[in-house]
Amino acid sequence: MIDVRDVVVEYGKKAAAVRAVDGLSLRVAPGESLALIGPSGCGKSSLLFAMAGLIRPTAGTISVNGESLTRPRREIALILQNAGLLPWKTVWQNANLSLLLGREYPRVTAQAVLDELGLGEVKRRYPSELSEGMKRRVGVARALSTSPSVMLMDEPLASLDTLTKERIQDLFLRLWVRHAFALVLVTHDIEEAAFLGQRVAVLSDRPAQIKEIVENPAMGELNYRDTAAFADTVQRLRAGLER
């Protein structure tokens, strides 16, 4: 359970401070998925980084499973825009970054995760030798390697071609169903939000506030994109963003 209460995130010193997030509250239940959608630069990434324990909110509190969050935690995984892979580490080292950094968890899981994502064959390669889609999957493997209960994604599929994007969205959906983590997805892609979010929070321009929450209960199937409910959610999200 993630509980975000009245969170304010500001950058810079007092007089010249820029407010990125403005008193925002939300809750994500275990195993639930929430998409945050909003215009570029609206502060949604700042909110996500605060939920990852990477930046401390100027005001308000964030707690995960009842404990207040002060720094990055093992049960919270973060997937970054360009997968955040380190070019000087192999696929295996990238996927097992937490292990390299001394956080303990079983190696077996790590190998299983690589196999599950079809990366077992390329684990000795460097990121520069992989296709874009594969790089994203290594990013996913890294996130899954610590068996997190919360998965945060920051525009994870930006700059991918449509087909690769949809294939990885399918993968996200399958993993969410199988591993039952709580998913918080930040995106500016309306269809991605509609495909992966049980609820979609539409954010305002900076500083980010929630304009409305669109319920999207029919999601969860791989063929959801072909349904009328999907089209309807997309419609509502577009209207929400334009409002």
Place this chain on the structure above:
Amino acid sequence: MAKPRAKRALAYVTDRVRDRSFAGRIAIYIGSLALLFGLWEVASLVILKVKGVEYLPNPVKAITEMQRLGPLLFRNFWTSAWRLVLAILIAFSTGYPLGLLIGQERWLDRFFSPIIYIVYPIPQVAFILLLFLVFGIGNPVKVAIVAIAIFFQLLVSARGAAKEIDPEHVTSVLSAGASRFQTYWHVVIPETLPSILTSLRVSVGLGMAFLYIAEISGSVSPGRGGLGAFIKASSFNTTQQAAGILAMALLGLVLYVIIDIIERVVCRWRYTARRST
């Protein structure tokens, strides 16, 4: 008739240059050396023709002279080599980490940048006399002069490289639970290594120049004063001088090759073929 043949020869050369095999690379090396010696030969002939004196002996003479001088030249080569290598090691092990810290930690940057901006542009040669006066003309000072010059070079480029770190790489290790030290070890150092090794190559040339200046200052015995002293002591024997200069070039070449090898090992990820997947 002649044209297609020239074209074919050119095609052969460009093919070899693109050739990435080991034999191909050796061939290129030999080819570029031949070009260099050819130009040298031409220059030597021109100078002889114009001046009527052999100020610049041709490459064959210089190499023969190197052989003749043998152990004497080698002793000087060795003296210069250890001075230069020691200076590089001292400068690298201090300038690189300090540059990274200044580039990464804002408060250090604020404090040190004015100092760097004031001291860096001063040609370090300006300090030579001061150093000689204070510490004498022994080995420590000669090494120190070279080390100081390289130190600033590496400090400034490490600082620049550390400022260019991709924030996503840092976020990535921080979210995986990295400590500050681990952020340096897993991101800052590997990401800055390629550009530091590039400036290390530049530093070899710079260090060589300073070493020469340091070695020709003070006593110059041709015995074991280093290549600089040897070259200066050979002022009136141009062939011997050319042999000394060639030995200096050889020293530089050895160091470049060593840096290349180090780069291939520590930056292995940059040399992987981009296989399609």
